[in-house]
Each structure stands twice: as C-alpha cells, then as structure tokens.
Amino acid sequence: MLNVTNLSFSVTVDGKRRDIIRQVDLTVPDGKLVVITGPNGSGKSTLAKLIAGIETPTAGRVIFNGEDVTALPIHERARRGIAFAFQQPVRFKGIRVLDLIRIATGKSLSAADACEYLSAVGLCAREYIDREVNASLSGGELKRIEIATVLARGAGLSIFDEPEAGIDLWSFQNLIAVFQKMRANIQNSSILVISHQERILNIADEIVVLKDGAIDRQGPRQAILPTLTGTMDLGCHKQMNAQGGCAGC
Amino acid sequence: MLKLDEIQKRLLREVADLHQVPEGAYNIRSNGQSAGRQSTANIEITSKTDVSGLEVRIKPFTKNESVHIPVVMTESGMKEVVYNDFYVGEGADVVIVAGCGIDNCGNQDSQHDGIHRFFVGKNAKLKYVEKHYGSGEGSGKRILNPGTEVYQEKGSTVEMEMVQIKGVDDTKRTTTARLAAGAKLLVRERLMTHGEQNAVSTYVVTLDGPDASADVVSRSVARDKSFQKFDAKIVGNAPCHGHTECDSIIMDEGRILAVPGLEANHVDAALVHEAAIGKIAGEQIVKLMTLGLTEQEAEEQIINGFLQ
Ligand SMILES: Nc1ncnc2c1ncn2[C@@H]1O[C@H](COP(=O)(O)OP(=O)(O)OP(=O)(O)O)[C@@H](O)[C@H]1O
Ligand SMILES: [Mg+2]
Numbered sequence: 001m002l003n004v005t006n007l008s009f010s011v012t013v014d015g016k017r018r019d020i021i022r023q024v025d026l027t028v029p030d031g032k033l034v035v036i037t038g039p040n041g042s043g044k045s046t047l048a049k050l051i052a053g054i055e056t057p058t059a060g061r062v063i064f065n066g067e068d069v070t071a072l073p074i075h076e077r078a079r080r081g082i083a084f085a086f087q088q089p090v091r092f093k094g095i096r097v098l099d100l101i102r103i104a105t106g107k108s109l110s111a112a113d114a115c116e117y118l119s120a121v122g123l124c125a126r127e128y129i130d131r132e133v134n135a136s137l138s139g140g141e142l143k144r145i146e147i148a149t150v151l152a153r154g155a156g157l158s159i160f161d162e163p164e165a166g167i168d169l170w171s172f173q174n175l176i177a178v179f180q181k182m183r184a185n186i187q188n189s190s191i192l193v194i195s196h197q198e199r200i201l202n203i204a205d206e207i208v209v210l211k212d213g214a215i216d217r218q219g220p221r222q223a224i225l226p227t228l229t230g231t232m233d234l235g236c237h238k239q240m241n242a243q244g245g246c247a248g249c
Numbered sequence: 250m251l252k253l254d255e256i257q258k259r260l261l262r263e264v265a266d267l268h269q270v271p272e273g274a275y276n277i278r279s280n281g282q283s284a285g286r287q288s289t290a291n292i293e294i295t296s297k298t299d300v301s302g303l304e305v306r307i308k309p310f311t312k313n314e315s316v317h318i319p320v321v322m323t324e325s326g327m328k329e330v331v332y333n334d335f336y337v338g339e340g341a342d343v344v345i346v347a348g349c350g351i352d353n354c355g356n357q358d359s360q361h362d363g364i365h366r367f368f369v370g371k372n373a374k375l376k377y378v379e380k381h382y383g384s385g386e387g388s389g390k391r392i393l394n395p396g397t398e399v400y401q402e403k404g405s406t407v408e409m410e411m412v413q414i415k416g417v418d419d420t421k422r423t424t425t426a427r428l429a430a431g432a433k434l435l436v437r438e439r440l441m442t443h444g445e446q447n448a449v450s451t452y453v454v455t456l457d458g459p460d461a462s463a464d465v466v467s468r469s470v471a472r473d474k475s476f477q478k479f480d481a482k483i484v485g486n487a488p489c490h491g492h493t494e495c496d497s498i499i500m501d502e503g504r505i506l507a508v509p510g511l512e513a514n515h516v517d518a519a520l521v522h523e524a525a526i527g528k529i530a531g532e533q534i535v536k537l538m539t540l541g542l543t544e545q546e547a548e549e550q551i552i553n554g555f556l557q
Contacts, residue, residue, distance in 0.1 A: 054535055074538035075547075083539065090536040093468075093496070094554030103540045103550065132554075149540065 001190065002028040002051065002157050007060035009043075009050055009213075020046050022214040023060070028157065033183045033191045035201055037228070038210035044194045045087050047210065048159050051192075052084040053077045065156060081156030081189070085163060089146035092133045097145055100133055104152040117148040120181075122174040139166040147178070156189045158182070164197045172199070179203060201225055253277075253284060253321075256352050260321040263382040264348030267319065271346075275317040276303055278331070280324050292316055292343075302332035302364075305345075309338030309370065316345045320363065325355020325389050330362045339370035339402075348380040351391040351417070360392040367397070369432075372404040379409070383416025390418040399426035401434065403458065411438045413448070414556065420448045430458030430487075438467040439556045442475035442503070452481040456489035456518070465493040470552050471503030482510030485518025495524040498555060 009021040021043050028034045036044050049055040051062055053074040062070045069077050083104075092100075101114040115125030121144040131137065133145060143166045150158050167175060176199055182191055183203065193200055201207060207224035209216040217224060253261070257279055261267045274292035277284045281301075288294045291311040295304050305316055318333065337343060353359045369375050383391035399407055413420060426434050434454060442448050454463045463483055471477045483491035495507040509522035529551050537547035 052539055054539070073544075074535060075541055075543050078539050078541040086536065090530070090532045092533055092551065092554055094557040095550065096554075099550075099554065100540070103537065103542060106541060153540070 001030045001065060002026070002192070003061075003063040004047075004051065005061045005063070007047070007050055007062065008058045009046055009055060010058045020213050021050060021057070022212070024210075024213075024215055026208060026215070026218070028190045028192050030188050030190050031186055032205040033179065033186075033193065033203060034206045034208060035204035036192065036194045036208045036210055037196060037201060038216070042210045043213040044210055045161055046213075048084060048161050048192070048194060051157075051159065052082055054084075078153075078155075083150045083153040083155035083158045085146045085150040085158075085160045087161035087165065087194070089142045091135055091137070091142065095133050096129070097131055097133055097148075098129045100145070100149050101152045104149040105154075114152070117152045118145070120151055120178055121145075121148045122171045123148070140168060140171070143167055144171070147175070151178070151182070157192065158189070159192045159194075161194045162196070163193065164195060164200065172197075176200065176203065201228065253279060254323075256323050257284075257321045260323070260350030260352060260382065260384070261319055263384075264321075264350040264380040265317055265319040265346050267317065271315070271317040273315040273317070274305070278318070278320040280322055280327065281329055289314065297332060297334075300332050301329065302334070305333065305335045307335070307337045307341050307343055309340055311338065311341040311343060314343050316343065318345070318347050320347075320349040320361060322349070322351045322353075322359050322361055325353050325359055325385075325387055326357030328358070328360040330364065332364045333366070335365065335367045337367065337369045337373045337375050337405075340372050341370065342374040344376045344378070346378045348378070348382070349393055349395075350382040351385070351393070353383070353385040353389045353391050354387040355385075356388045358390040358392055360390075360394070362394040362396070364396040365398070367399045367407070369399065369401045369405040369407055371402045373402075374406045376408045377410070379411050381411075381413035381417050381420065383418065385416075391416060392419045393417050394419075394421045395423075397422075397424040399424070399434065401426065401428045401432035401461075403429045404431040405429075406433045406435075408435045409437070411436070412440075414439065414441045415443075417448075418444075418446050420450075422448070422450045424450075424452045424454075426452075426454045426463070428454070428456050428458060428461035428463065428489075431460045432458065433461070434463040434465075436463075436465040436467075438465075438469070440467065440469040440477065441552070441556060442469075442471050442473075442477055444473050444475060446473075446475040448476070449478040450480065451478075452493070453484070454482070454491065455484040455486065456491055457486050458489075459487045460489065461487065462490040463492070467495045468497070468556060469495070469505070470498045470500065470556060471505050472500045474502045476504045476506075478506045478508065479524075480508040480510065481522070482512065483520050483522075484512040484514065485520050486514045488515060488517035489519070491518070491520040493522045495526075497524075497526040498552065499526055499528055 118125040481493040
C-alpha cells in the first residue's frame with residue numbers, strides 16, 4: 001500500500017518558482033488498480049517519479065507499506081517493491097532484453113522463463129530475447145519490453161506511465177488483458193497506471209484526476225468516469241494518437 | 250615441454266581463453282622464449298632466423314583450423330620486439346588467436362611490441378582475435394605496441410577483433426590494411442582505460458580494388474585520468490565502401506580524441522565516418538536503479554554491455 005501525503009514539487013526556472021506538484025494526498029490500497037489521468041503537463045509523470053524516488057519532493061511524504069521512504073534513493077525503494085515503467089523507455093547499447101529481465105527479477109533466470117514475460121506483452125519471445133535494447137527496436141517494441149521488465153519485478157507497487165503510448169490497436173487488447181490478469185492476482189500489492197485511455201480507465205478501481213499539479217477529484221471509477229466523458233480535453237490528443245493518428249496534434 | 254607457473258597460466262586464460270594446451274597449431278611465447286609449439290599438416294610454424302618472431306604458413310584451402318600464438322611476460326623490465334608473419338593461402342578459412350598478457354610486479358617497465366603482418370590469399374577468410382591484458386602491482390609500466398599490417402587479395406575477408414579491457418598502461422596500436430577487389434575488412438575494437446593509462450589507436454585502410462569494403466568500429470570507455478586517441482583513416486581508390494565509427498563513454502577526468510579521416514580518390518568511393526563521445530546517460534542509470542541496482546552496479550552493467 002502506498003500513501004502519499006502533502007506531496008509537493010517545485011522548480012526554479014529563470015529565477016521564478018514553478019509549482020509542478022501541489023500538496024497531493026493519494027492512497028493506493030493493496031489489491032487495487034488506480035488510474036491517474038489528466039491533461040498533458042498536469043504533472044502525472046512527475047508524481048510517479050516522486051514516488052519512485054527519481055525526483056525529490058520539496059515537501060510531503062511517501063509512505064510505502066507503512067515505511068517512510070521519502071529519503072530513500074531509487075534503488076532502495078525498488079528493493080522494497082516499487083517498480084516503474086517509464087513513459088519514454090531508455091535504450092541501452094549492448095544490453096540485451098534478457099539481461100534487463102534478469103536484472104529486473106534479480107535472478108539468473110533461464111531464457112525460457114524470461115520469455116514468459118515477453119509473451120505476456122505480445123512479443124514473440126524467441127525473436128526478442130537476445131536483441132539489444134538499442135535504437136534498432138521500434139518505439140512500440142521498446143514500450144512493451146519496458147512493461148515486461150516491470151511485470152518481471154513482481155513488485156508490491158507497479159507503476160505504469162502511459163503504457164498504451166505507441167502500442168498498436170491489436171496489441172492494446174492484449175495490454176488490457178495483461179492489466180486485468182495482474183489485477184486479478186494482486187492481494188498484497190497494487191497497480192498505479194497513468195493513462196488517457198478510456199479502456200484503461202474502464203478497468204480501474206479508482207480514478208484520480210490531476211490538474212495543474214493538484215488533485216482535481218478522485219474516487220471510485222463509477223463516480224469519476226461519468227464526469228470525464230464530457231471533458232475530452234483531459235487527453236483526447238493522446239487517445240487519438242494511440243489509435244492511429246490525429247493530424248491536428 | 251610446457252612449463253608455466255600459475256601467473257602465466259592466468260595470463261593465458263585472460264588473453265586466449267586457454268585453460269590447457271590448445272588444439273591445432275600453436276606457439277606459446279613466455280618471457281621471450283618459446284614455451285611450446287605445434288605445427289599441423291596444414292599449418293606450419295617456424296622461427297625467423299634474422300629477427301625474433303614466427304612465420305606461420307597456412308596451406309591453401311585449409312578449413313576450420315586455428316592458430317594460437319599467445320605471449321605472456323612476467324619478468325619486470327623486459328622489453329621485446331617480435332615480428333610475426335602470417336601467410337594465409339588461397340581459399341583457406343582459419344582463426345588466429347593472438348594476445349599478450351603482461352604481469353609486472355616490479356618497478357621497471359615491461360614492454361612487448363608485436364609487429365604482425367598478414368598476407369591473405371584470394372578468397373581466403375581469416376578471423377583474427379587479439380586480446381591485451383595487464384596485471385601486477387608493481388610501479389613498472391605495462392606497455393604494448395602492436396603493429397598490424399594486412400594485405401588482402403581479391404575476394405578475401407578479414408575479421409579482426411581487438412580487445413584491451415584491463416591493466417595496460419600504454420598502447421600505441423597501428424593498423425594498416427590494403428584491400429584488392431572485392432576484399433572485405435571488419436574491425437571491432439573494444440577498449441577500456443583506467444588510471445593514467447594512455448591508448449592510441451591508428452588505422453589506415455586503403456581500398457584499392459573495386460567493391461572492396463571496410464568497416465572499422467571502436468567502442469571504448471575512458472575512466473579516471475586516462476587518455477585515448479582514435480585516429481581512423483580510410484582511403485578509397487576505387488568504387489568501394491568504407492565506414493569508421495568511434496563510440497565512446499567518457500567518465501571521471503578521462504579524455505578522448507577522435508580523429509576522422511576519409512580520403513576519396515574515386516567518384517564512386519562511398520566513405521562514412523561516425524563518432525560519438527559522451528558520458529553515460531543519466532536516465533540509463535536511473536532506469537537500472539529502478540530495477541534495484543545501486544548507482545555503481547548500474548554503471549558497471551552499462552559499461553559491460555557497451556563493451557560486450
Ligand atoms: N525538473 C523539471 N524542471 C522543470 N520543469 C519540469 C520538471 N519536471 C517537470 N517539469 C514540468 O512540469 C510539468 C509536468 O510535467 P509532467 O511530465 O509530469 O506532465 P504529464 O502530466 O506527465 O504530461 P504528459 O501527459 O504530456 O505526459 C511540465 O510542464 C514539465 O515541463
Ligand atoms: Mg507524462
């Protein structure tokens with residue numbers, strides 16, 4: 001379970017202070033799938049980075065399974081069970097998909113076992129397991145490998161930042177299935193997904209709407225989802241891109 | 250015949266992956282003397298009479314055979330220059346594994362300069378692997394200056410893998426190659442320097458015949474206060490393809506100088522040079538830390554992968 005209290009993050013740009021995250025209170029209970037949505041630039045990725053320890057908050061606390069992890073570095077939080085799939089995954093020259101999955105599990109996993117995670121995200125494992133995680137991978141392939149590494153972590157809190165971005169429509173079905181399966185198998189762990197996709201919002205237990213770095217509203221899906229459908233400004237861009245293009249964006 | 254102590258055995262493992270006497274032809278040079286030699290029906294190894302070194306003659310159409318010629322040095326203060334000539338006969342397909350390991354526990358410099366010449370016959374295929382390794386706590390330097398000359402006849406292919414990851418204080422590597430029509434040269438160099446080490450790598454590849462091609466790729470990491478220079482020149486005298494690439498990670502107070510050189514003397518010579526030098530991307534470290542590695546472990550993983 002994750003508890004975030006009064007979390008704030010400010011930066012100084014050209015001598016002027018900018019508040020990017022403002023006094024956010026958020027709970028992600030065990031056994032739940034929580035989806036954060038909100039306009040581009042509202043601070044969703046920043047909030048995820050604060051939870052994973054990639055950014056340091058200006059104020060507030062991050063409590064994970066009852067422990068205050070606010071002062072812990074990234075890897076210490078990871079070891080306690082926080083996993084994070086980046087919105088824009090990183091490429092590495094010379095590190096293979098298999099290596100990344102092994103690092104993620106912390107074991108010298110067999111190639112066959114590692115393949116399972118790739119199959120789960122719809123990649124033909126045999127073709128990918130020995131490939132380098134470098135520029136030769138397409139954006140969508142990279143994104144799915146990123147998701148696979150987080151699945152491999154089997155973490156207490158799995159955070160996915162816009163997992164749908166760059167993933168084709170057909171694979172998107174599989175992705176939803178992956179989250180549903182994860183959702184069905186979490187008793188002592190939880191999932192936090194940042195998304196603009198209605199189909200992902202549809203499988204949420206709870207929805208959090210972020211606006212200008214603050215929580216605009218949050219609650220059970222049934223209560224929040226109806227309030228979103230009329231406000232397509234909350235992410236229509238991304239949604240249309242994921243479905244194959246919106247020339248105007 | 251083969252009498253090697255534990256340090257020498259360790260050096261052999263590092264530079265030639267040798268755990269025992271190799272199969273096929275070999276010559277093991279230890280502290281300036283031959284510690285073992287074997288020729289085969291198709292590969293003859295003889296000593297030069299005028300200077301120190303070997304002549305290795307590989308009969309035409311010899312297939313799937315290998316030659317190991319590792320060098321180990323464990324005496325501090327030793328300096329040697331060795332001239333080895335390799336004649337790879339027409340249509341042969343062989344692997345040559347060279348390599349030099351120096352263990353210097355003393356306070357005098359140890360130096361091995363290996364001058365290797367390869368005469369590669371028509372349509373022959375050669376894979377050449379050369380590893381350098383240095384160890385020992387002494388203040389004496391471990392110095393290796395390999396000189397490599399490659400002469401490729403029509404349709405021949407040479408693949409060179411050069412590796413120097415640890416412990417060599419000073420290296421000047423000079424490689425020249427001349428390629429006739431349809432010949433192909435692939436060079437993969439991997440280099441890591443530490444401390445105050447210095448490594449200079451110079452290539453001059455001349456593509457003389459039509460359809461000759463060369464691909465010279467260096468991946469390197471410069472740590473601490475070390476210095477590297479990668480100077481690769483390709484000369485195209487015919488319709489040909491040449492590509493050089495220097496891809497480097499710089500750390501600490503390391504320094505790297507990449508000098509591109511392309512000379513096209515024919516309108517259909519297509520020559521490309523790429524060079525990229527930079528520190529490890531912060532986001533790569535962050536990504537691996539989110540998988541549970543410490544910053545240092547993440548760095549090691551990234552470097553190991555990069556030099557793989
Ligand atoms: N370290 C930083 N320094 C300056 N500005 C920052 C920093 N981190 C984030 N920002 C700014 O904060 C805002 C929120 O960024 P963030 O990436 O969290 O948005 P987001 O909600 O994830 O958007 P998107 O939907 O496009 O992914 C942006 O305007 C961004 O430029
Ligand atoms: Mg974002």
